[in-house]
Amino acid sequence: MRTLVLNAGYEPLAIVSFKRALVLVMNDKATVIERVEGDPVWGSHGVYDRPAVIILSRYVRIPSSRRVPVTRRGVLRRDNHRCGYCGKAASTIDHVMPRSRGGADSWENLVACCLRCNNIKSDRTPQEMRWELRFAPRPPHGSAWTVRGTERGDPRWEPYLALAA
Structure with missing residues (x-):
């Protein structure tokens, strides 16, 4: 069971x-704002509801440079598992500017690609x-990318994640 942690300003911070x-x-560092009904936790000092969403009592400053690391899985997810060239189902990624020509492993240079297009394109631009390209590749944004674990989220988290998107 996991819990969404919100900053004091209702900004999603983490899944714990x-x-x-x-x-x-x-x-007393956080307050429960959404509970899991019917399954309390028994402690030595009382009974507690299982928290689904909590909000911190004090604001926690987060660095503005919170960049999402580039991964194969992330590129496929960003592009909805669709080829950046033909639009069919993608299972690989492709460097728009090939690595052999100085192309970087960056969000702006990687796209999801189907095997056919990847083989045909080979080492060319x-x-x-x-x-x-069907779209300009760019870094992903929003709480679904900065807060790990929200893609397999609890339905009770939706209103809080929607505020941050």
Whole structure:
């Protein structure tokens, strides 16, 4: 069981175990705003509801440079598992500017790609192939990318994640 942690300004911060969330609540560092009904936790000092969403009592400053690391899985997820060239189902990623020509492993240079397009394109640029990308690749944004674990989220988290998007 996991719990969404919100900053004092209702900004999603992290996903933690319900035990960690309960410790924050018991130490008056957070308040429960959404509960899991029907399955309380019995402690030596009382009964506690299992928290689904908690909000911190004090604002925690987060660095503005919270960048999402580039991964194969992340590129496929950003592009909805669709090829950046033909739009079919993608299972690989492609460097728009090939690595052999100085292309970087960056959000702006990687796109999801189907096996067919990846093999045909090979070590060439889309301009050399006379191909066009279906979209301009860019870094992902929003709480679904900065807060790990929200893609397999609890329905009770939705209103709080929607505020941050």
